[in-house]
Amino acid sequence: MAGKEKNKNKVSYAKWGYIFLVPFFVIYIIFSLIPLISTFYNSLFENYRSGLTQIGPTFVGLQNFVTIFQSDLPKYFGNTLILWVLGFIPQITISLLLAIWFTDLKLRLKATGFFKTVIYLPNVIMAASFAMLFFALFSDEGPINDLLISMGILGVPFRFMSSVWGTRGLIGLMNFMMWFGNTTIMLMAAIMGVDKALFEAAEIDGAKSFQIFTKITIPTIKPIFIYVLITSLVGGLQMFDVPQVLTNGKGTPDRTSTTLIMFLNNHLYSKNYGMAGALSVILFIVTGILSLIVFSTLTGGFQHKKKAGEKK
Amino acid sequence: MKREKGDERLSLFIRRAIAYLVLSILTFLCLFFFYCLLVNSTRSHPEISKGFSFIPGKSFFSNLKNVLQNENLPVLHGIWNSFFIATVSAVSSVYIATLTAYGIYAYDFKMKKAAYMFILMVMMIPTQVTTLGFIQVITKMKLLDTFVPLVTYKMVNPVVFYFMISYMESNLALEIVESSRIDGAGEFRTFNQIVMPIMKPAVAVELIFTFVESWNNYFMPSLVIKTATKKTLPILIAQLRSADFLKFDMGQVYMLVFIAIIPVAIVYLCLSKFIIRGVTEGSVKG
Structure with missing residues (x-):
């Protein structure tokens, strides 16, 4: 009511709000929303090429989903999770350690600016070229094998690209290197957001570093921690560039490094739109559920903070 | 003791x-x-x-010369294509995101909350999920094998929008907008000449992020581009990977990777302070 009275005396600017939103929503509808709906629609049709003959499109209901679960989907889902875990475990461990060290008032580390710059560097590197670089460096007669042999660590070259865990390990290592700097900075921001008085009070009370860590740091950064975990998992499900270029799109050896998006890419390339659609819908649902979890933990976290503020 | x-x-x-x-x-x-x-x-x-x-x-310069003159790899085209697409993509997406953030931040209207919630909701949808439909839409629009889809598919970027609106909440006082109106400036003029300069630090950070994101992108260009001279650097690198590796001049392989990585790395090292601050600010509010 009060707003209405105000508007009588003033020029209404409401229409400008809509005008400023037009470009965003028009482009979004054409290039994201319609494609999303079209993807869902496609998932219900049998539509692919078999040699030179075009099969479909014929409406098949949910048959594509049944077929894709019976195909290699579970295997590729497993691969993707394994590759993600291989990178994420060192990533979260190192990041948490660095974030605590960087923010520790007693430790007073020097040159933190330099270290932060260096550890974030791999994140801005083109993933495709990073994978190409690793492929060249870790090839059978590449520099790394050279070095390891001349140092006497290896007798014969280790064939990274022919070994399941060699290839997976390299992908994990690259993902770790590309993301641990980013995670460190996020966790640091979260720790610095904690009221400094809490740490000081704990120190005066004689708490040890480890106690401060488990009793204060961990509980206060829990929402950010879950945020990092799940956004990283969502990012992991989208893993493509590194394994695609490293294994030349084949997921060698024996498709043990083929990820879900590489699978999608293959279906898009061979124009099997029914399967590509079904796979996209599954990915949409999985990321949707994960995002909802992030959303609820973050809003839950805010409420928690608010309550703490009220108590003061 | x-x-x-x-x-x-x-x-x-x-x-x-x-x-x-x-x-x-x-x-x-x-x-x-x-x-x-x-x-x-x-x-x-x-x-x-x-x-x-x-x-x-x-052999730095002879490697450089060899890779630039390689007939099977249009590297010079690749550098230009990547640069052009990344620049247009960065400028348009940051401008549109700022425009949208300002629309929601500065004006009161009925759909304000709904629009805001909608953008937050779509933030987490991965682009790969809509790719199938995207390819079909651009095929119908006869835009396959052009640069247009490579710019438009990231032109509305909810993440940039979120960063911008957070920055506005702590740095843009609406009184400034009011006084600009009293001076008789129109809404778009106020936005371009008063608001954009205030947003400069945020705009700079997001320009770098969106540029790098587009420069590094491999998935979408590899599905959209067919003509050799239209290919971007990541496609050329993947192409090099699928070529017969043992017969290839390794000097050229490393040089092409060098071209793809080093310019971005140098720009990053020069601006790392701003970039890391940008990541920090983005994470505190996110």
Whole structure:
């Protein structure tokens, strides 16, 4: 009511709000929303090429989903999770350690600016070229094998690209290197957001570093921690560039490094739109559920903070 | 009491030593591969196949010349295409995101909350999920094998929008907008001449992020672009990977990777302070 009275005396600017939103929503509808709906629609049709003959499109209901679960989907889902875990475990461990060290008032580390710059560097590197670089460096007669042999660590070259865990390990290592700097900075921001008085009070009370860590740091950064975990998992499900270029799109050896998006890419390339659609819908649902979890933990976290503020 | 203090000092010393040791190892890990790249891009193919060396060679310019003149790899086109697409994509997406954030931040209207919630909801949808439909839409619009889809598919970027609206909430006072109106400026003029300059730090950070994102993107261009001279750098690198590797001049391989990585790395090193601050600010509010 009060707003209405105000508007009588003033020029209404409401229409400008809509005008400023037009470009965003028009482009979004054409290039994201319609494609999303079209993807869902496609998932219900049998539509692919078999040699030179075009099969479909014929409406098949949910048959594509049944077929894709019976195909290699579970295997590729497993691969993707394994590759993600291989990178994420060192990533979260190192990041948490660095974030605590960087923010520790007693430790007073020097040159933190330099270290932060260096550890974030791999994140801005083109993933495709990073994978190409690793492929060249870790090839059978590449520099790394050279070095390891001349140092006497290896007798014969280790064939990274022919070994399941060699290839997976390299992908994990690259993902770790590309993301641990980013995670460190996020966790640091979260720790610095904690009221400094809490740490000081704990120190005066004689708490040890480890106690401060488990009793204060961990509980206060829990929402950010879950945020990092799940956004990283969502990012992991989208893993493509590194394994695609490293294994030349084949997921060698024996498709043990083929990820879900590489699978999608293959279906898009061979124009099997029914399967590509079904796979996209599954990915949409999985990321949707994960995002909802992030959303609820973050809003839950805010409420928690608010309550703490009220108590003061 | 004294002894306890001494113990504490010792434990602090040890912890500090461990911290520096771990940091040194990580620094070595991050820089070692780039050092290998730098060294090998300056060595000729026979030198590289002889074995690894920590000392740079003298073939930098001959490698550069060879890769630029390689008939199967339109590298110069690739550099220009990547640069052009990334620039247009960065400028348009940051401008539109700022415009949208301002629309929601500065005006009161019925759909305001709904629009805001909608953008937050779509933030997490991965682009790969809509790719199938996207390819069909651009095929119908006859935009396949052009640069247009490579710019438009990231032109509305909810993440940039979120960063912008957070920045406005803490840095843009609406009184400034009011006074600009009293001076008789129109809404778009106020936005372009008053609001945009205030947003400069946020705009700069997001321009860098969106540029790098587009420059590094491989998935979408590889599905959209067919003509050789329209290919971007990531496609050329993947193409190099699928070529018969053993027959290839390794000097050229390292040089192409060098071209894709080093310019971005140099820009990053010059601006790292702003970039890291940008990541920090984005994460506090996110």
